[in-house]
Amino acid sequence: AARTERKRLAKRHAEESQFLFSSTRFEWRDRIDGERFEGFVKEIIDLSPGVRWSAFAGLANEPDGGRDILVEWEMPLLPGELDAKDPDRTHRVCRIVVQCKADLRPVGVSRVTAILDTVEFHEAEGYLLVVRSRVTRPLADRLDRHRSKGRRFNWWTGDDLEERLRRYRHVVARYPDVLTAID
Secondary structure (H helix, E strand, O other): OHHHHHHHHHHHHHHHHHHHOOOOEEEEOOOOOHHHHHHHHHHHHHHOOOEEEEEEOOOOOOOOOOOOEEEEEEEEOOHHHOOOOOOOOOEEEEEEEEEEEOOOOOEOOOOOOOHHHHHHHOOOOEEEEEEOOOEOHHHHHHHHHHHHOOOEEEEEOHHHHHHHHHHOHHHHHHOOOOEEEEO
8 A cells, every 4th residue: 555655656756757847857966876876776667557576586796697677567559569459458567677778988888798588597588788878879779679579678868867867856856876857
């Protein structure tokens, strides 16, 4: 009941923040602790529509096989998943592996390896890469190829995080070592 109420309040707060803080800019710290960045990302994910559950997979500096956060996320069915026997079913819960990179420089293929192995090992159906900066074109192309094959692969950049933070403004105050808001 408390979790449901928190989600309801967070949704209302997000709607108000989007109206009140649409022009807010953010200033990222030059050095961000990987574990703090993961906590920051997890909090944003937890507030995202459709998220049922999330958990840290281990410490930021542990060899976690490219897995930082596991998420159960209710997502729209892909075209190949539609069921003629159950046409009212439009969503299903998917297990997603989230990998976080707090790098100041763009993240490339050398920093994100064995994605399919990681997804398969953890019996996940998707992969989300969250970076503080941006992804390089070769890495974006690789992730796009996976998506074109009907896999639930995506990435969020610093700009995507900032857009979400305009809705979830209250998260910024808890992570001054990651970024600050400039009104």
